[in-house]
Amino acid sequence: MMRRTVISILIMLLGGFLFLEACKKQGDTATALIPLQFTVPVGFPDPVYKFENNPLTQQGFQLGKKLFFDGRLSKDGNFPCASCHQQFAAFATFDHPFSHGFNNQFTTRNAPGLFNVVWMKELHWDGGINHIEVQPLAPIVAENEMAETIDNVIAKLKDDAGYRQMFKTVFGDEEINSQRMLKALTQFVAMLVSAGSKYDKVKRGEAYFTEAEQSGYEVFQAKCTACHAEPLFTDNSFRNTGLPVNEILKDIGRMHITGNPADSLKFKVPSLRNVYATFPYGHDGRYYSVSAVIDHYRYAVVNGPATDPLVKNKIAISDYEKQDLLAFLQTLTDSAFIANKRFAQTE
Amino acid sequence: MKAGSGYILCALLFLLCSCQKELKNDNSTLKSNTVHIVFRPVVKGQPLLFNQPYTNAFGEDYTVTAFRFYISALSLKNNNTGFPVTSEVKYRLADAAVGNTLSFAISPDQNTFNGLSFQLGVDSIDNVSGAQGDDLDPARGMFWTWNSGYIMAKLEGASSYSTVPNGNFTYHIGGFSGENKTMRSISVSVPQGRQITLKDNRITTVFVNADIDKWFDGAHALSIASNAFVHSPGSLAASYADNYAGMFSIASITEE
Ligand code: HEC
Ligand code: HEC
Numbered sequence: 001m002m003r004r005t006v007i008s009i010l011i012m013l014l015g016g017f018l019f020l021e022a023c024k025k026q027g028d029t030a031t032a033l034i035p036l037q038f039t040v041p042v043g044f045p046d047p048v049y050k051f052e053n054n055p056l057t058q059q060g061f062q063l064g065k066k067l068f069f070d071g072r073l074s075k076d077g078n079f080p081c082a083s084c085h086q087q088f089a090a091f092a093t094f095d096h097p098f099s100h101g102f103n104n105q106f107t108t109r110n111a112p113g114l115f116n117v118v119w120m121k122e123l124h125w126d127g128g129i130n131h132i133e134v135q136p137l138a139p140i141v142a143e144n145e146m147a148e149t150i151d152n153v154i155a156k157l158k159d160d161a162g163y164r165q166m167f168k169t170v171f172g173d174e175e176i177n178s179q180r181m182l183k184a185l186t187q188f189v190a191m192l193v194s195a196g197s198k199y200d201k202v203k204r205g206e207a208y209f210t211e212a213e214q215s216g217y218e219v220f221q222a223k224c225t226a227c228h229a230e231p232l233f234t235d236n237s238f239r240n241t242g243l244p245v246n247e248i249l250k251d252i253g254r255m256h257i258t259g260n261p262a263d264s265l266k267f268k269v270p271s272l273r274n275v276y277a278t279f280p281y282g283h284d285g286r287y288y289s290v291s292a293v294i295d296h297y298r299y300a301v302v303n304g305p306a307t308d309p310l311v312k313n314k315i316a317i318s319d320y321e322k323q324d325l326l327a328f329l330q331t332l333t334d335s336a337f338i339a340n341k342r343f344a345q346t347e
Numbered sequence: 348m349k350a351g352s353g354y355i356l357c358a359l360l361f362l363l364c365s366c367q368k369e370l371k372n373d374n375s376t377l378k379s380n381t382v383h384i385v386f387r388p389v390v391k392g393q394p395l396l397f398n399q400p401y402t403n404a405f406g407e408d409y410t411v412t413a414f415r416f417y418i419s420a421l422s423l424k425n426n427n428t429g430f431p432v433t434s435e436v437k438y439r440l441a442d443a444a445v446g447n448t449l450s451f452a453i454s455p456d457q458n459t460f461n462g463l464s465f466q467l468g469v470d471s472i473d474n475v476s477g478a479q480g481d482d483l484d485p486a487r488g489m490f491w492t493w494n495s496g497y498i499m500a501k502l503e504g505a506s507s508y509s510t511v512p513n514g515n516f517t518y519h520i521g522g523f524s525g526e527n528k529t530m531r532s533i534s535v536s537v538p539q540g541r542q543i544t545l546k547d548n549r550i551t552t553v554f555v556n557a558d559i560d561k562w563f564d565g566a567h568a569l570s571i572a573s574n575a576f577v578h579s580p581g582s583l584a585a586s587y588a589d590n591y592a593g594m595f596s597i598a599s600i601t602e603e
Contacts, residue, residue, distance in 0.1 A: 133478040
């Protein structure tokens with residue numbers, strides 16, 4: 001009796017499964033979804049973002065990429081994500097402390113490069129964004145960036161037969177809503193992994209540092225990795241490194257989010273990967289060269305109540321050490337990433 | 348053989364059902380003992396009228412232009428038997444401007460109760476879980492894009508006591524961690540120790556007042572003159588949350 005029941009349940013389950021599969025196929029005349037693998041580079045930790053409820057597919061990634069390059073996500077059509085995040089600058093804004101946005105306005109912070117975002121627990125210089133999927137909402141609705149409303153963006157996408165088809169392929173039906181748009185954008189941004197620099201090759205035993213790079217690496221490990229921790233070159237913490245407050249912007253950084261005076265002038269430790277491609281530097285782009293940043297640590301730290309103990313007494317770096325440090329930091333440029341056609345606009 | 352065909356029939360039935368994708372699971376309409384819970388935005392017990400002048404406990408004039416809040420885990424309870432609870436929907440945005448967002452239907456498994464409870468706001472986990480849909484869609488205007496998190500409740504209007512140049516007040520109350528939590532568990536009881544017994548084929552409706560006047564004067568005294576503008580998590584937002592936690596009461600119960 002037991003056995004019979006078990007068998008009958010099995011038959012039912014199997015039948016149900018087959019039939020469900022059949023149901024799925026009915027509505028799905030488009031191409032089948034091609035799964036996409038996210039590979040964690042050797043030596044990297046587990047990503048924070050795990051694609052839960054957002055299975056990576058070739059088509060999802062392509063949809064995200066189309067959205068990333070599409071001006072229609074902005075009010076006047078001129079400010080796609082890619083207008084501020086340019087691939088040749090490792091997806092930072094090339095050569096600008098602030099980026100152009102809607103109606104001749106500028107952002108109030110320096111656009112960071114976009115790579116290895118799935119390892120970030122919090123996003124933006126002040127960590128105000130707590131999840132990669134909701135990040136795009138911030139630039140889309142900001143008056144000085146894309147200046148659009150979520151409803152308008154969705155309406156524009158719905159008007160486009162091409163998008164309707166792509167959403168249908170990726171999500172199973174033509175419904176377009178903010179959740180789906182955000183998940184697709186995330187598939188693109190999440191795939192921006194940079195782990196192919198000379199530094200990485202040295203680590204994998206595929207290349208060698210020059211003497212200067214090697215001693216620069218040693219200086220770096222001694223004086224910088226407490227915050228710019230390998231292999232991501234950030235520990236994702238918020239620190240006050242003694243940059244005096246910008247008198248015009250009065251940007252108090254992390255404290256803006258937490259309201260806690262102990263967080264005054266703390267900013268997220270930026271990754272130093274691709275640092276030679278992302279100038280200018282600092283949350284407000286006040287430094288025009290890596291050399292100038294290092295001189296800040298050497299000479300210009302201004303102490304306040306929340307200044308990090310690691311930099312309070314400045315960081316002693318000799319001129320020789322500085323030259324080596326600069327040589328090492330250049331090994332963090334990932335030219336293959338910056339030139340990767342996969343991330344370039346398709347046209 | 349006979350038994351075998353029984354299995355096949357069973358399997359077939361199962362399959363048929365499984366393919367009926369849009370099967371309505373709103374079984375509230377099927378059960379005879381349905382309870383409707385209707386939230387009524389009021390000021391001092393009188394139904395809210397947008398743009399109508401009111402006066403709060405500090406003698407400050409005000410009008411209301413928007414009033415919205417998230418509801419979840421709405422359940423009926425019986426404090427005497429301790430019987431919990433029939434839970435309704437996850438997250439619905441109740442909006443004073445959109446009548447049908449204010450009523451909820453529940454079909455409890457038991458027929459007597461003397462109170463109801465619900466959560467006002469959005470649980471912390473759902474504030475940190477990425478892109479959400481339905482009533483949690485950020486397009487609903489209840490999500491802070493620059494400081495990720497949901498606005499649990501929103502009250503907007505105007506007052507001559509507002510210190511903001513345009514004379515408006517905007518209370519966007521949110522915050523989901525630690526002391527800045529603004530989600531509140533609310534319990535309201537049927538007045539005078541009564542209890543409600545559901546009868547077959549009758550629809551019982553419980554009207555729950557949400558009194559806006561309590562935003563200003565409840566657990567904390569929060570005049571418009573002292574704050575006309577709350578747009579971020581913090582202790583002030585938490586004080587407003589304490590106040591709105593006290594704005595609910597069961598006003599009446601009808602049967603039809
Ligand atoms: C007008 C310029 C501009 C546009 C358009 C723009 N961004 Fe940004 N982006 C920035 C700036 C500036 C920051 C830093 C913001 C901050 O820290 O407050 C940033 C930060 C980010 C970050 C966080 C990176 C980090 O290290 O924390 C991500 C991810 C990102 N943008 C993705 C996007 C996407 C996706 C879009 C399109 C929906 C987009 N951006 C559109 C300027 C822009
Ligand atoms: C106490 C933690 C800490 C230490 C130690 C530290 N940094 Fe930084 N670094 C930061 C933070 C935080 C920022 C962002 C500062 C800002 O914009 O307000 C930053 C910014 C930078 C930038 C600019 C990057 C960009 O994209 O804008 C460079 C370059 C840099 N650091 C190099 C170094 C080097 C080299 C060392 C070692 C000599 C070092 N840092 C030591 C925390 C630290």
